[in-house]
Amino acid sequence: MILQGKSAKSPLSWINPAEGTLMSKTWISSIFFAVKFIVGDSMLKKAILVILILTSLFLAMFISYSKNGIQPTFVSxxxxxxxxxxxxxxxxxxxxxxxxxxxxxxxxxxxxxxxxxxxxxxxxxxxxxxxxxxxxxxxxxxxxxxxxxxxxxxxxxxxxx
Missing domain, CATH: 3.10.450 (Nuclear Transport Factor 2; Chain: A,)
Structure with a gap:
């Protein structure tokens, strides 16, 4: 399968030239297709899993720090x-x-x-x-x-x- 950019209008849209069908129109889908193209099908699930885990950890830390920053301070x-x-x-x-x-x-x-x-x-x-x-x-x-x-x-x- 060969991937190429569709047109200057939407550089992130990819088509399959053999079938002529549109594969993606969004940033996220384009990133997943790029990862699939680079690492292959077997590594795609692992890459997606790593991305989801890192995103979850980042959000958990962000929520934790923002909640702790609002705590009232008591003065003696x-x-x-x-x-x-x-x-x-x-x-x-x-x-x-x-x-x-x-x-x-x-x-x-x-x-x-x-x-x-x-x-x-x-x-x-x-x-x-x-x-x-x-x-x-x-x-x-x-x-x-x-x-x-x-x-x-x-x-x-x-x-x-």
Missing amino acids: ATDQSELCNDVLIMLLRPTIQQGVDDYYKRYLTETPGVGSDSVKISDIRKSSDGGYDITVNVLPYYGPHNSVGKDQMLLYVTENS
Whole structure:
């Protein structure tokens, strides 16, 4: 049996020139006929079996990984406290940077930076009027390791500020 391409319209369609009949019109059938042509009838069943097994394994791994990726993550109480502390520092950082800028502009030509890792909350107290007094320790810096001082700031946070 000799296989050849039918026409430029459908290069994946194969015909049997002896009978003039169409053997396949799909990608999958074309692949199976190509495997049959290359390896012969005896190996075709083995090749199909290997392809099916590999496809099944791939789908099983994909489904397993996608289900495991959706599992909820539980955070311990200490981790939760650290996360709240980090979020509070992130929210206060623009105000802290403004305070550092206002203070150091009198002494330096460039204002030092303030990163989240250079701010530590030392105390939080609730005020009688409903606001919060937050004391932070700040290490403003130039470059990667050039600290310009150790500062303590008192921030007053209210619902309207």
